[in-house]
Amino acid sequence: AQTVTQSQPEMSVQEAETVTLSCTYDTSESNYYLFWYKQPPSRQMILVIRQEAYKQQNATENRFSVNFQKAAKSFSLKISDSQLGDTAMYFCAFKGGATNKLIFGTGTLLAVQP
């Protein structure tokens, strides 16, 4: 069975600095998708970034980028120039195999300090 692990329950970063959130996963699938979702206090689940496993190039979306290490089954999220609005719970998610379901990690609560 696939599993997703986020080992950092909470993290803190100063405004304008860079922070990296960790995520590891376990799967026997060769093709799959990985996602980072952000959940601010409003509770809305917002897609931050996505990566297809067969693409070697790391995905980037403005200040957000990933470090995808397929052999190590690692998918970390880097947030550059952190802003107060980045304060949220961040979830790593895996999608692969025959089903369409997302398997989520337990989340990392990120606090951006002024």
Place this chain on the structure above:
Amino acid sequence: DTAVSQTPKYLVTQMGNDKSIKCEQNLGHDTMYWYKQDSKKFLKIMFSYNNKELIINETVPNRFSPKSPDKAHLNLHINSLELGDSAVYFCASTLAGGYQETQYFGPGTRLLVL
């Protein structure tokens, strides 16, 4: 232009009651989901429908019954509500085989059972 909408956003009810949560998407997607987020923020799939057909049914008590009248709607009916049903319920949708299989989430329904 709300992509995935849920009603109601908040639901407070007594143990033993029956309640329904509705979900609608206007993205033209063919696959819809219900996820449950517990008090520790853990997100877990409950059900998935593709073109009105149930394709995922996790180990959810049979007091929970999803219904999909058409591919744009997926409702969740809960009978005999229990304290442990208190959670945030998210609806999501995707286009099977669509761009990177991304799921888009509704705003969530916070259910509190007293």
